[in-house]
Every structure is written in C-alpha cells, then in structure tokens.
Amino acid sequence: MGNYFNTLSLRDKLDQLSKCRFMDASEFSDGVNALKGKKIVIVGCGAQGLNQGLNMRDSGLDISYALRDAAISEKRASFVNASENGFTVGTYQELIPSADLVLNLTPDKQHTNAVSTVMPLMKKGATLSYSHGFNIVEEGMQIRKDLTVIMVAPKSPGSEVREEYKRGFGVPTLIAVHEENDPEGKGWAQAKAYAAATGGDKAGVLASSFIAEVKSDLMGEQTILCGLLQTGSILCFDKMVEEGIDPGYASKLIQYGWETVTEGLKYGGVTNMMDRLSNPAKIKAFELSEELKDIMRPLFQKHMDDIMEGNFSKGMMEDWANDDKNLLGWRAATGETAFEKTPAGDIEISEQEYYDNGVLMVAFVRAGVELAFEAMTESGIIDASAYYESLHETPLIANTIARKKLYEMNSVISDTAEYGCYLFDHACKPLLTDFMKNIKTDVIGKAYAKDNGTGVDNAKLIEINKVLRDHPVEKVGEFLRSSMTAMKPIV
Numbered sequence: 320m321g322n323y324f325n326t327l328s329l330r331d332k333l334d335q336l337s338k339c340r341f342m343d344a345s346e347f348s349d350g351v352n353a354l355k356g357k358k359i360v361i362v363g364c365g366a367q368g369l370n371q372g373l374n375m376r377d378s379g380l381d382i383s384y385a386l387r388d389a390a391i392s393e394k395r396a397s398f399v400n401a402s403e404n405g406f407t408v409g410t411y412q413e414l415i416p417s418a419d420l421v422l423n424l425t426p427d428k429q430h431t432n433a434v435s436t437v438m439p440l441m442k443k444g445a446t447l448s449y450s451h452g453f454n455i456v457e458e459g460m461q462i463r464k465d466l467t468v469i470m471v472a473p474k475s476p477g478s479e480v481r482e483e484y485k486r487g488f489g490v491p492t493l494i495a496v497h498e499e500n501d502p503e504g505k506g507w508a509q510a511k512a513y514a515a516a517t518g519g520d521k522a523g524v525l526a527s528s529f530i531a532e533v534k535s536d537l538m539g540e541q542t543i544l545c546g547l548l549q550t551g552s553i554l555c556f557d558k559m560v561e562e563g564i565d566p567g568y569a570s571k572l573i574q575y576g577w578e579t580v581t582e583g584l585k586y587g588g589v590t591n592m593m594d595r596l597s598n599p600a601k602i603k604a605f606e607l608s609e610e611l612k613d614i615m616r617p618l619f620q621k622h623m624d625d626i627m628e629g630n631f632s633k634g635m636m637e638d639w640a641n642d643d644k645n646l647l648g649w650r651a652a653t654g655e656t657a658f659e660k661t662p663a664g665d666i667e668i669s670e671q672e673y674y675d676n677g678v679l680m681v682a683f684v685r686a687g688v689e690l691a692f693e694a695m696t697e698s699g700i701i702d703a704s705a706y707y708e709s710l711h712e713t714p715l716i717a718n719t720i721a722r723k724k725l726y727e728m729n730s731v732i733s734d735t736a737e738y739g740c741y742l743f744d745h746a747c748k749p750l751l752t753d754f755m756k757n758i759k760t761d762v763i764g765k766a767y768a769k770d771n772g773t774g775v776d777n778a779k780l781i782e783i784n785k786v787l788r789d790h791p792v793e794k795v796g797e798f799l800r801s802s803m804t805a806m807k808p809i810v
C-alpha cells in the first residue's frame with residue numbers, strides 16, 4: 320500500500336482530476352430501483368452512517384447496521400443511534416456475508432482496519448462503498464477483484480444530509496466507480512440509486528472519480544469550509560471584545576452570523592450576499608476581502624499543493640501513528656478560546672443586522688470562497704466540483720456553528736476535516752495579525768456608516784459589482800443553482 324495518486328503518470332493524474340460531469344435530472348429517472356430489495360449493510364453509525372441510513376430507509380431501501388462486537392456489548396453511541404431509530408443491528412459475522420452492498424462509513428483513519436476486517440466476509444460479487452476516497456487514493460487500499468467499489472460522497476456534514484432531505488431537498492453529491500473494481504459493470508447504476516436514496520439528485524450530482532473527490536474534498540474542508548470559519552470566528556470575536564462590544568452580543572453575532580450571511584450566499588452566490596449590504600458597506604467589504612485575498616492566497620495555494628503532492632496526507636498519517644497528538648492538542652486549544660467559552664447573549668439580532676454589523680464576516684466569506692475556488696480550478700479540479708466544495712457547502716457548515724459553535728462543527732465533520740481545519744487555522748491567524756490591527760468596530764460589531772461623509776462613488780460601485788459578478792464561481796453557480804428548484808429557506 321502507498322499513495323495511489325502518486326503512482327500515476329502526470330497524464331493519468333490530470334485525466335482523473337478532470338473527471339467530473341454534471342448529471343442531468345433525467346439520468347435519475349430510475350430512482351432507487353437498482354438497489355430496491357438489495358440488502359444494504361452500513362458499517363459505522365456516526366455522522367454519515369446514521370443520517371445516510373435514515374434517508375435511504377425513508378427512500379424505501381433495506382438498511383441495517385453492522386457494528387464492532389464491543390460497540391454492541393458496551394451499548395456505545397453507534398449502537399444506541401442505530402437501535403433507537405429502529406434499525407436491525409448485528410455483528411459483522413451476522414450481517415456482512417448476506418449483504419449486497421456494504422457502506423463503509425467509519426472514520427478515514429480506521430478504513431484500512433475496517434475494510435480489511437469486513438472484506439473477507441463479503442459475498443462474491445457484492446459492492447463496497449465509500450463516502451470519501453482517502454483510503455483508496457492516499458493509502459492505496461487494494462480491494463478484492465470480484466467486488467465492485469463505488470463512492471457516494473455527500474458534499475455536506477451528515478446532520479445536514481438529513482436536514483436537507485427532510486426539507487424535501489438534498490445536498491450536492493459526487494459519485495464515482497473505482498475503475499479497478501467494476502467487474503460486472505453495475506457500479507454506476509448502484510451509485511446513482513444510492514445518491515437518489517440520500518436525496519443528492521435534488522441538489523446536483525457529479526459523475527466523478529475517487530481522485531477528483533479526494534483532492535477537492537480535502538481542500539474545501541481545510542480552507543474555506545472549516546479552517547477559515549474557525550479563524551474568522553476567533554479573530555472577529557477577540558476584536559469585538561477588545562474594542563468594548565458586549566461579549567454576549569459578539570458571541571451571538573458570530574455564532575449565528577455565519578449561518579445568516581451564507582444563506583444569502585447559497586441562494587444567490589457572492590453577488591447576492593454582497594448585495595445584502597448597503598452600498599457603502601459593500602464597497603468596504605469588497606476592499607477588505609481584496610486585502611484578505613492578497614494576504615491569504617499563498618496559504619490557500621500551499622494547502623492545495625500539499626494535498627496534491629501527498630504531503631498533507633503523509634503529515635496527518637504521521638499524527639495518526641503518534642496517537643493523534645497534534646489533533647488532540649489543537650482540539651483542546653480550540654475549546655479554550657474566548658469565543659467558544661462565551662455563551663451567546665439573550666439579545667435580538669435581526670437578519671439584516673447580521674449583515675450590517677458583520678461586514679468583516681462577509682469579507683472573510685467572499686475571500687475564502689473565491690480563493691478556494693481559484694486554487695482548486697487552477698490545479699485541474701472542475702469548476703462545478705470546486706463550487707460545491709467552496710460556495711454551496713459553506714452554509715451547511717455554518718449551520719453546525721449556529722448549533723453549538725466550533726465544538727459542534729468539529730464534532731460533526733470527519734476527523735480528516737477536523738485535522739485540516741486546525742492546521743489551516745494555526746497557520747492563518749498569525750498571517751492576519753497586521754490586518755486585524757487596523758480593524759475597528761465599524762466593520763465588525765456595529766453598523767457600517769450609511770454615509771461616511773463622502774457619499775458613494777458610482778463609478779467605483781459599478782466596477783466592484785462587475786468584478787463580483789464576473790468571477791467564475793458566479794458563472795458556474797448560476798448554472799448549478801438553476802437546477803436546485805427544491806431548495807428551501809433555513810434562516
């Protein structure tokens with residue numbers, strides 16, 4: 320075993336990275352039929368395992384959970400989650416041999432161990448599925464040649480996979496078939512049915528590759544999705560308190576502010592989010608985000624390069640082998656931040672006030688979305704995938720912060736994402752020290768002056784609007800959102 324991506328020629332690498340086709344709704348006309356009546360066994364009942372299973376059962380499929388013996392005998396959270404939701408739960412020996420489709424939804428760190436244990440028990444010709452391709456791409460896991468290997472990767476935390484499904488919508492999903500494991504040619508039909516069963520087809524599905532999924536997923540989660548939201552939360556909170564804003568107000572503005580401003584993003588892209596500001600505030604947010612882009616661009620590019628070259632996965636696997644020393648230290652430090660420890664105050668903040676008093680947060684979101692999108696597409700990742708990984712998923716992660724701050728975000732996302740989030744955050748905060756020295760409460764904590772004495776420079780405003788609307792993330796976003804007809808408001 321070794322890094323599979325690094326064994327490929329440059330030509331093959333580029334070919335795999337560019338595999339990403341937006342699927343037409345008509346390709347899902349067969350719904351879940353390819354899996355109807357099949358025995359589907361999920362290994363692991365955590366963030367993705369439980370929520371995907373609930374959606375798939377509601378879509379009419381036969382779902383049960385195979386858990387480790389100790390999880391059953393000790394009645395661990397996974398056992399309680401599955402059994403209290405009325406699913407059949409059994410040991411590997413009891414459930415895996417008769418399974419037609421096994422969903423490996425254990426943490427990535429455990430994949431080699433879990434797959435090595437489960438694979439010998441799988442019947443000939445069965446299918447093994449992943450929701451993230453790290454084990455295949457970064458670790459080079461080899462799967463028995465009679466087994467079909469597919470991937471159905473929701474571009475969302477597990478909790479939101481369920482919430483969006485209950486709203487009658489879904490989350491964008493990447494599907495793939497491992498080319499080395501499709502002996503019966505049934506992989507694509509099963510992956511499509513699985514994506515339909517989780518509701519993914521309502522939001523948009525990309526027919527992609529394991530490689531394209533891994534490289535884009537790691538980049539999104541480390542930078543804009545989790546890393547930058549963590550950095551932005553901590554810096555904005557500390558600044559407000561330093562400048563005399565009531566800590567309860569500051570805490571609330573951030574905890575719920577990301578969710579509110581990124582709801583505007585989800586509906587109408589960066590353009591709509593920025594349009595929610597007054598014209599003077601929009602000009603200010605644009606200027607701040609341009610500055611942020613210049614400062615943070617090298618860091619975004621470094622993360623993309625490290626992911627592509629395998630340096631990121633190597634470093635994280637070294638931490639796995641070192642009992643997660645870095646991860647656990649970073650997790651503890653996050654729990655000690657003032658933002659995390661200050662409860663949101665019992666103060667009414669209107670939807671518009673989140674925008675008006677959160678100009679810097681809007682600037683962070685615009686800068687992060689555009690930088691992540693640019694770094695991904697410059698490295699060969701297709702624009703639709705980069706859009707889902709940057710712009711569309713940011714509000715889904717923001718929803719988790721609204722529930723219980725950074726603790727909730729970092730608990731709900733995968734261990735891989737959590738590691739990358741801290742790695743980015745620890746590199747990003749020092750980079751922004753000088754930038755933050757010039758920040759005052761006019762852009763975070765209080766409303767930006769409607770007219771700061773100079774009025775609005777029309778020519779400048781027109782130019783800014785053009786720059787925002789002409790960014791490639793806005794172009795592809797307009798196309799992808801046109802098929803999201805079932806999207807429902809959250810805020």
Ligand SMILES: NC(=O)C1=CN([C@@H]2O[C@H](COP(=O)(O)OP(=O)(O)OC[C@H]3O[C@@H](n4cnc5c(N)ncnc54)[C@H](OP(=O)(O)O)[C@@H]3O)[C@@H](O)[C@H]2O)C=CC1
Pocket residue numbers: 362363364365366367368386387389390395396397398423424425426427429432433450451472473474475476477478731732733734735
């Ligand atoms: N978190 C998310 O929202 C997303 C995750 N993904 C991907 O989905 C997959 C699952 O991630 P996630 O849902 O976060 O995982 P979780 O950490 O939530 O999964 C925990 C589950 O895995 C079980 N488990 C842990 N170790 C082992 C092991 N060695 N053998 C068998 N079972 C084990 C646990 O059972 P036990 O009770 O026995 O400990 C528990 O049921 C990953 O590939 C991840 O990258 C993709 C998109 C988003």
Ligand SMILES: CC[C@](O)(C(C)=O)C(=O)O
Pocket residue numbers: 473474475476477536539540544545716731732733734735736
């Ligand atoms: C954002 C992190 C993620 O990739 C996800 C929820 O999509 C993960 O691995 O948790």
Ligand SMILES: [Mg+2]
Pocket residue numbers: 473474475536540
């Ligand atoms: Mg992801």
Ligand SMILES: [Mg+2]
Pocket residue numbers: 451536537540733735736
């Ligand atoms: Mg991930």
